Amino acid sequence: MLFAATHQIVEITKWSFPSWNYIFRNPTASYDQKMSTRWGTDSSFLAFVRDHTPPDVCLLSPPWAAPWTNQGNVFLLAYFLYPRRIYYWESKIQKKIETNKAITHILVAWGKGKPTDWGSYGWPKFPVIARKFFHLPTKREVFLADLSVDFFSSDASLKTLGKNLKSSSHLLENYLSDSEKEVNDHRLLGFDWPLEYLSLTYTLNNYDYWTKRVKVPLTDKIFVRARIRVNIKHSINLIAEVRYANHKLAVFSSSPNRKQNSWESLSISDLYERAKRYGLLRGWPTRRMEVTRIGINPGLPLEMPYLERYGVIELERGQERKRELETKVDCVPVFVARGNFYRAKNQTKEAIANYKLAEVLNPENAWVHFNLGEMYRKQGKPLRTIEEYQKAIELEPNIAWFHFALSEVYGEESKTDLALESFKRATEIDPLKGLH
Amino acid sequence: MLILGLLLPMLLGLAICWLIIPDASIPVRFALAYSLGFGFLTLAMFFLNVFGVDFSLVNTVILVCGLIAILLAIRRKRNRWGLLSATKVNPFVGIKQFMTSLSGFEKILLGLLIFFLLSHLVIAVYWPVIRSDSLTLYDLRARYLFTEQSFPGAVAKFQNQLLRLQWTRHVFAHAPMTSLVHTWLYLCGWASPKVFYPLLFISLATLFYHFLSDYVPRYHALLFTLIWVTTPFTYIYATNSYPHFTVAFYFSVGTFYLYRWIQVQKGSYLLLAGVFLGLSSWVRQVSSIFFLGYLIIVLYVGVTRRRFFAPFFFCALYISISSLWNIYCENVFHFTGGIIPPISQSFSFLPEIGRFFSFLRWKGILTFFWKNILLKSGAVYCLLILTILLYLDRIWKHRFLFLIVLSNLILFLIGLYITMPTPHIVSSVLRLSIMFFPIIWYFIALITAEPSYLKDGASR
Numbered sequence: 047m048l049f050a051a052t053h054q055i056v057e058i059t060k061w062s063f064p065s066w067n068y069i070f071r072n073p074t075a076s077y078d079q080k081m082s083t084r085w086g087t088d089s090s091f092l093a094f095v096r097d098h099t100p101p102d103v104c105l106l107s108p109p110w111a112a113p114w115t116n117q118g119n120v121f122l123l124a125y126f127l128y129p130r131r132i133y134y135w136e137s138k139i140q141k142k143i144e145t146n147k148a149i150t151h152i153l154v155a156w157g158k159g160k161p162t163d164w165g166s167y168g169w170p171k172f173p174v175i176a177r178k179f180f181h182l183p184t185k186r187e188v189f190l191a192d193l194s195v196d197f198f199s200s201d202a203s204l205k206t207l208g209k210n211l212k213s214s215s216h217l218l219e220n221y222l223s224d225s226e227k228e229v230n231d232h233r234l235l236g237f238d239w240p241l242e243y244l245s246l247t248y249t250l251n252n253y254d255y256w257t258k259r260v261k262v263p264l265t266d267k268i269f270v271r272a273r274i275r276v277n278i279k280h281s282i283n284l285i286a287e288v289r290y291a292n293h294k295l296a297v298f299s300s301s302p303n304r305k306q307n308s309w310e311s312l313s314i315s316d317l318y319e320r321a322k323r324y325g326l327l328r329g330w331p332t333r334r335m336e337v338t339r340i341g342i343n344p345g346l347p348l349e350m351p352y353l354e355r356y357g358v359i360e361l362e363r364g365q366e367r368k369r370e371l372e373t374k375v376d377c378v379p380v381f382v383a384r385g386n387f388y389r390a391k392n393q394t395k396e397a398i399a400n401y402k403l404a405e406v407l408n409p410e411n412a413w414v415h416f417n418l419g420e421m422y423r424k425q426g427k428p429l430r431t432i433e434e435y436q437k438a439i440e441l442e443p444n445i446a447w448f449h450f451a452l453s454e455v456y457g458e459e460s461k462t463d464l465a466l467e468s469f470k471r472a473t474e475i476d477p478l479k480g481l482h
Numbered sequence: 483m484l485i486l487g488l489l490l491p492m493l494l495g496l497a498i499c500w501l502i503i504p505d506a507s508i509p510v511r512f513a514l515a516y517s518l519g520f521g522f523l524t525l526a527m528f529f530l531n532v533f534g535v536d537f538s539l540v541n542t543v544i545l546v547c548g549l550i551a552i553l554l555a556i557r558r559k560r561n562r563w564g565l566l567s568a569t570k571v572n573p574f575v576g577i578k579q580f581m582t583s584l585s586g587f588e589k590i591l592l593g594l595l596i597f598f599l600l601s602h603l604v605i606a607v608y609w610p611v612i613r614s615d616s617l618t619l620y621d622l623r624a625r626y627l628f629t630e631q632s633f634p635g636a637v638a639k640f641q642n643q644l645l646r647l648q649w650t651r652h653v654f655a656h657a658p659m660t661s662l663v664h665t666w667l668y669l670c671g672w673a674s675p676k677v678f679y680p681l682l683f684i685s686l687a688t689l690f691y692h693f694l695s696d697y698v699p700r701y702h703a704l705l706f707t708l709i710w711v712t713t714p715f716t717y718i719y720a721t722n723s724y725p726h727f728t729v730a731f732y733f734s735v736g737t738f739y740l741y742r743w744i745q746v747q748k749g750s751y752l753l754l755a756g757v758f759l760g761l762s763s764w765v766r767q768v769s770s771i772f773f774l775g776y777l778i779i780v781l782y783v784g785v786t787r788r789r790f791f792a793p794f795f796f797c798a799l800y801i802s803i804s805s806l807w808n809i810y811c812e813n814v815f816h817f818t819g820g821i822i823p824p825i826s827q828s829f830s831f832l833p834e835i836g837r838f839f840s841f842l843r844w845k846g847i848l849t850f851f852w853k854n855i856l857l858k859s860g861a862v863y864c865l866l867i868l869t870i871l872l873y874l875d876r877i878w879k880h881r882f883l884f885l886i887v888l889s890n891l892i893l894f895l896i897g898l899y900i901t902m903p904t905p906h907i908v909s910s911v912l913r914l915s916i917m918f919f920p921i922i923w924y925f926i927a928l929i930t931a932e933p934s935y936l937k938d939g940a941s942r
Contacts, residue, residue: 047705047930050861054712057860058598061718065605077610077673084612121618121653124644128625131643 088116091155091182091356092126098180098249099151099358104131106143106152108169113157117169123153143174144390147363154181156355168353173416173447174361175386179347180250181357185230186281188244188344189309190218193272195262195286195337217242218256218341222297222375225345226250246344253379254345255285255297264288264318264335271313272342276303280349283408284312287339287375288321291331295338296324297377301410301441302346324406328376349442364390378408385417394421412441416448423455431455446475486543487670488677494526494546495519497553502750504557508576510692513685514754517731520678521761522549524662528806536631537662539669584700591704598711599687603680606721610674611664616723623653624664624675633658637815655817657807659765660725676723683720686731687711690920693738698931706927713923714860715916725766726913732762733769734920737886740776743792744783744882752780752792756799763804768914771897773800775889779882847899854908855915866922873929880928887925890918 068075068083081089099105107123108114116122123132133149143149152174157167217232230245244256262268270286284300298321300314314320317337325332348354364387373380381404388396398421404414419434435452442448453468495515499506506514526545527537535541584592611621626636637654664675690710694703711717720727736758743751759776762769777797784792811817856863866887870877877884898911 047709047865050865051705051709051712053861054709054714055594055598057714058712058717061714062601062605065609066601069604069608080608080610081612119618120644120649121622122614124640125617125622125625128622129629129639129643134644 085116087158087356088122089126091117092123094180094182094249094356095153095358096127096130099127099130099360101129103150104133104148105358106133106149106170107135108153108155108157109135113159113167114155114169116158117153117155143172150361150363152359152361154179154354154357154359168355170359173451174359175390176359177362177365177383177386178250178252178360179354179357180226180360181248181354183228183247183249184278184354185245185247186344187277188242188246188282188342189235189275190242190244190342191239191273193218193242193258193340193342194270195260195268195340196271198267198269216258218244218258221255221257221339221341222373222377223254223345224250224252224379225254227254227345244344248345251345251347252383253343253377255341255343255377257285257287257339257341260337260340262337264321264337266318268337269313269315269317270300270337270340271311271315273309273311274303274342275307275309276344277307278348279303279306281346282312282342282344283346284314285339285341285343285377286314286317286337288317288335289338290321290325291334294328294330295375296321296328296407297339297375298324299343299378299408299411302349320406320409324376324403327403327406349445362386362390364388376403376407378404378411378414381407382411382414382417389417389421394424397421398425410441412438412445412448415441416451419451423451428455428459432459444475446472449475483671487667487672488681490543490546491519491523491666492516493519494522494550494553497550497557498522500557501553501560502753507692509688513688513692514735516681516685517735517761518757520663520666520682521659521732521757521764523666524659524764525803525806527662527666528658528810531632532810536635537627537665538631542666542669588701588704591701591708595687595704595708595711598708598717599680599684602683602711602717602721606676606680606683607674609676609721611676611723613722613724619653619656620660620723620725621664621675623656623658623661624668627661627665628668633810634814650815651817654815655811656725657764657767659761660723660728664723676721679720679723679727682728682731683711686735686920689735689738690924693742693924694927697928702927702931706923710920710923713862713916713919715912716919719913719916724913726916728765729762729768730917730920732758732765733772733917734924736760736762737776737921738924740780740796741883741886744779747787747789747792749795752796753799756796757803760800760803762917763800764807767804767807768917770804771893772890773804775893776886779885779889783882843899847895851895851898855912858908858912859915859919862919862922865926869926869929876929880925883921883925883928887918887922890921894918 072079078089078093081093095105105123105127107120108118110118110120118135120132120134152170155169157169217234226249228247230247232244233242235241235243246254248254270284272284274282274284276282280302283302285297286299287295287297289295298314298317300312303310303312318335321335322332324330325335362383367387381400385397385400385404388394388400398418401414401418401421404411405418408414415434415438419431419438422428422430422434432452432455435448435455438445439448439452449468449472453465453472456462456465456468492512492515495518496511498518499511499515503511503514523542523546526549527542530537530541530545611617623636623640626639627633630636630639633654637650640653641650660678663678667675667678687707687710691703691707694706698706716727716730736755739751739758740755742748743755759769759773763773777793780796781793784790870884894915
């Protein structure tokens with residue numbers, strides 16, 4: 047009996063030790079901290095969702111299956127997200143997602159388990175019209191050098207101006223933003239050349255413009271450029287603000303960075319052509335345009351928004367928000383938001399008009415082309431739809447949704463071989479895409 | 483307010499104890515008061531709801547205070563000075579006398595017991611409700627009950643939140659006691675309802691020692707209380723808020739009182755046995771099959787000792803509590819059968835009795851029991867078998883307790899046979915089996931004690 051007692055005491059002590067160890071180390075730990083010891087990411091993720099959604103929302107959950115065994119567990123969701131309503135995923139919902147106004151939010155969950163097939167991870171498996179995407183904090187570290195307005199010409203006086211701009215020691219200032227962030231660090235680093243360092247932690251990053259003022263007449267001989275190094279690929283692009291003679295402002299942007307932790311050059315080389323085209327489209331005078339700000343957008347949404355692995359998307363349902371959509375400066379995110387707003391209201395023409403303006407401001411934004419394709423599809427214009435989808439695929443060839451949408455249009459047009467080819471490509475990128 | 487959460491059920495329990503067993507010692511009285519108090523408090527909340535009244539804090543306090551007043555009035559009518567004399571007892575004198583009379587070995591055992599019970603209290607209270615099923619079933623339901631303060635309201639809210647009607651049964655068909663305890667503690671401002679479980683654990687340790695100390699030497703009682711307290715499965719499951727330990731508490735205390743009644747045929751013991759066993763099914767509807775075994779034993783004892791009314795009394799007490807939830811579910815939620823069928827349906831397997839002679843199936847069940855229950859439960863079953871083999875001559879003296887243990891294990895095997903467990907419910911079956919541990923340890927302790935020992939004044 048004494049042996050049994052001793053054995054059990056040893057067992058209990060071994061079991062109690064980790065608990066006591068944690069208690070001694072964290073005597074005043076919060077509820078969320080304690081929960082995360084057992085539930086890990088699931089707990090911190092759901093606490094984040096709880097803190098970033100009002101209590102009267104209705105959330106669409108991932109399926110209750112691998113790899114979302116916990117993140118799709120409706121009872122767990124009901125517990126952590128109480129009193130928010132949970133809409134359990136069913137395959138037929140996908141078709142209704144745009145029309146089912148009961149669903150206001152969608153959980154973004156990467157999934158857990160053994161990564162036998164990385165392609166099956168990541169939720170949602172279908173594109174949605176997002177109004178806001180709050181995600182678990184991600185840190186972006188940016189090194190910036192040689193941000194300047196440069197010149198194609200060999201004119202000596204212009205070169206001098208370019209140099210002066212380069213040697214400007216002012217730090218970038220936060221200009222326009224639709225983000226939720228923490229600035230961890232922002233300073234100039236002492237090297238042989240001016241190097242600016244910016245460390246930001248985002249939980250929402252629709253856009254976040256950091257600029258400095260310049261005053262350079264816009265001609266076809268100038269371009270904006272910079273060298274950057276960022277810890278995440280597809281997280282930053284270059285921007286340039288142009289002022290028109292009627293004092294209207296528009297922000298043009300470059301393609302995003304394609305590398306991670308490696309120096310690369312970004313530039314807006316066709317700024318003059320774009321500004322002119324945009325001015326004509328808007329009916330603004332295209333004489334005496336000048337570049338008034340140059341800078342970066344380190345708050346660029348990632349390649350696929352859902353590569354931010356955990357978060358919650360607030361769906362665009364055409365909610366009233368006049369002030370938010372009105373801005374004194376024209377820029378891509380605002381036009382995309384307006385396009386989405388009209389799309390949700392089923393006003394296809396207005397949506398197309400806004401997406402087109404966004405396209406001129408940044409023709410290298412794949413999502414703008416995809417959205418345009420969606421709108422043309424709605425209007426019953428298959429050729430234009432295919433054209434826009436193809437442009438989107440050209441810019442971002444690894445997004446399964448683009449290929450799947452293209453395969454559907456090919457299918458509708460009875461181009462079976464092309465449809466199969468696109469579908470095959472979609473399932474190569476994301477095996478679960480075909481299932482959902 | 484926090485104090486009220488524990489004090490009011492204690493006062494209700496004390497009032498019930500004074501009425502049923504006024505001669506109980508102070509530690510036993512408090513241990514019983516705690517468990518009975520919470521049991522009857524949750525029944526009071528349930529009945530408030532049955533009569534269409536929300537179980538808000540104010541409504542529950544008013545009802546419970548009314549009940550306490552009625553119980554004290556009955557007690558006063560029976561024994562005018564009993565209540566007064568109870569308040570005159572100085573517990574510190576008794577504790578001092580007890581401490582000074584302990585030997586060195588007993589002091590070590592007591593020290594270890596206190597250490598493990600306190601450690602259990604700290605661990606249980608520090609950690610919030612964290613385990614999967616306790617979160618997604620019992621505490622989830624408590625959250626709805628806390629905000630809506632009624633069962634129909636909670637169900638409506640749940641259906642509105644989850645937008646899937648078929649899941650309602652999964653959450654709401656389970657017996658409600660632990661969820662109602664959580665609800666009560668939330669109503670009283672407790673951030674975590676887990677304080678209930680370690681105090682119940684301490685109560686069972688107190689009662690276990692008390693039930694042993696009348697029949698075995700003190701060191702033996704302390705040693706076996708320590709062995710039971712440190713049984714890993716019991717200790718672990720009593721820290722998280724699964725209902726299995728709570729079932730184990732009510733089931734084993736009910737069994738101890740039943741055994742006492744068999745020994746001394748005192749009506750209050752049978753009453754407590756019926757109430758505690760009934761409350762065990764108020765926590766989780768798993769005890770009906772084991773109740774059948776107990777009923778047969780009570781019938782035998784009742785007939786042989788000419789106590790013909792006892793089986794009916796025992797049965798009525800048990801069924802009056804255990805069937806409440808099923809009746810409510812069927813009539814209000816329109817769930818048929820609850821999660822576990824009521825006692826009337828426990829015989830439903832009888833027409834298929836032929837299946838019981840499937841040798842292959844029995845082999846599978848016994849292999850399952852051996853691999854997943856016997857080998858994983860530590861020393862308890864091995865020592866039970868060893869004790870029976872080594873002390874075969876002493877079993878006759880405690881034959882009814884032996885029958886109780888045997889009937890539980892046989893009916894447990896039959897239950898496994900009926901449900902045909904799959905590997906993924908191994909942990910669930912193991913959790914269920916912790917309800918036998920106090921009874922088995924109690925049996926081992928009695929059998930292994932010196933046969934000549936009998937505490938002064940204790941009745942055999």
